[in-house]
Amino acid sequence: MEGYIVNNRRLTEYQIRAYGLYLSMQDRSKGTIEKYLRDTMAFAQWAEEREVTKELAAGWKASLLERGYAPVTINAMLSSVNGLFRFLGWEDCHVRFLCVQRRLFRDSKKELNRMDYQRLLFCAREKGKDRLALMIETICATGIRVSEVKYITVEAARQGKAEISMKGKIRMILLPAKLCRKLLKYAKKEKIASGIIFRTKSGKEIGRRQIWAELKGLCKFAKIEPSKVFPHNLRHLFARIFYKASKDIIKLADVLGHSNVETTRIYLVATGEEHQRQMERLGLVL
Incomplete structure (x- = not known):
């Protein structure tokens, strides 16, 4: 995987794998780990080599909305990426979730x-x-x-x-x-x-x-x-x-x-x- 520049910090395959190892040490299920890493890769590929800031992360959130992702899905993807930011100590890139009203009934x-x-x-x-x-x-x-x-x-x-x-x-x-x-x-x-x-x-x-x-x-x-x-x-x-x-x-x-x-x-x-x-x-x- 190519590296990605994040606030002059280089996000490498090693760091992403380390994030996956960290999640497994937190007793996250295999499916959850796969999803978190998939979401993280989606963000990294979208960001390309641009410097990632809180504003750019918010831009990714907006792009997901424009592409028709459901709000609940977007929040789940943001949770994955915010988790990576916390793991790496990059809290300044943390992006807020969409406000979603609790469902009154299900389908x-x-x-x-x-x-x-x-x-x-x-x-x-x-x-x-x-x-x-x-x-x-x-x-x-x-x-x-x-x-x-x-x-x-x-x-x-x-x-x-x-x-x-x-x-x-x-x-x-x-x-x-x-x-x-x-x-x-x-x-x-x-x-x-x-x-x-x-x-x-x-x-x-x-x-x-x-x-x-x-x-x-x-x-x-x-x-x-x-x-x-x-x-x-x-x-x-x-x-x-x-x-x-x-x-x-x-x-x-x-x-x-x-x-x-x-x-x-x-x-x-x-x-x-x-x-x-x-x-x-x-x-x-x-």
């Missing part, structure tokens, strides 16, 4: 509901994809991230709980008894005596991309819009059902591993249809 076309979930399970079983069906059930029944599937082990199933270490935090999640029985039965059938339960034929940990691809492969058969089907939506479904049962957002944040309850609130935003029904029930139009 129902992108929401996986309980019926969709049941259809996915049914179709996975009908197609003989026992591992995928059990993985879908495990993610949705526990609320774990797809990157945390590796913590579902034979030992965890026997103990009824799994210890998850992610993003510098350790949390304990409880596994439903019925799920534990299913996990142990599957492990016995696959001759897995210990360690990770969900693994490839070669015995390696199954990757997030493979899980994503296998889920997408069910969409046509299950007659579900592909936009609804991805691992994180199973986590969202768990969050909504858990909160509906408990009405305890603090406990839900702990279960999900969120440091900030505002992140948890995003999971609980109602759909447009739900929001419309709530408005109708107010009875203020006489």
Whole structure:
């Protein structure tokens, strides 16, 4: 990669790689690190060899808006680049985020509901994809991230709980008894005596991309819009059902591993249809 001039400082491939190493030491997920570095490279390529100032960084923000990027996407890209500035001690280049009003409701076309979930399970079983069906059930029944599937082990199933270490935090999640029985039965059938339960034929940990691809492969058969089907939506479904049962957002944040309850609130935003029904029930139009 060519170097880039930043306030008479030369941004090198070594520094960008060092930023990636720093992120990994902060226990950021592989996907997050890839995104941060991708955003950083996008900024560096746009800046070319111009001296980068706060004003130029703001100009990049404006160019992203002009190119039609969504405000939420722009803020995510700015977060990546601001993180690099902090890492290198270049706080003077820090650029402010766009002000985005918190969403009142989400798009129902992108929401996986309980019926969709049941259809996915049914179709996975009908197609003989026992591992995928059990993985879908495990993610949705526990609320774990797809990157945390590796913590579902034979030992965890026997103990009824799994210890998850992610993003510098350790949390304990409880596994439903019925799920534990299913996990142990599957492990016995696959001759897995210990360690990770969900693994490839070669015995390696199954990757997030493979899980994503296998889920997408069910969409046509299950007659579900592909936009609804991805691992994180199973986590969202768990969050909504858990909160509906408990009405305890603090406990839900702990279960999900969120440091900030505002992140948890995003999971609980109602759909447009739900929001419309709530408005109708107010009875203020006489």
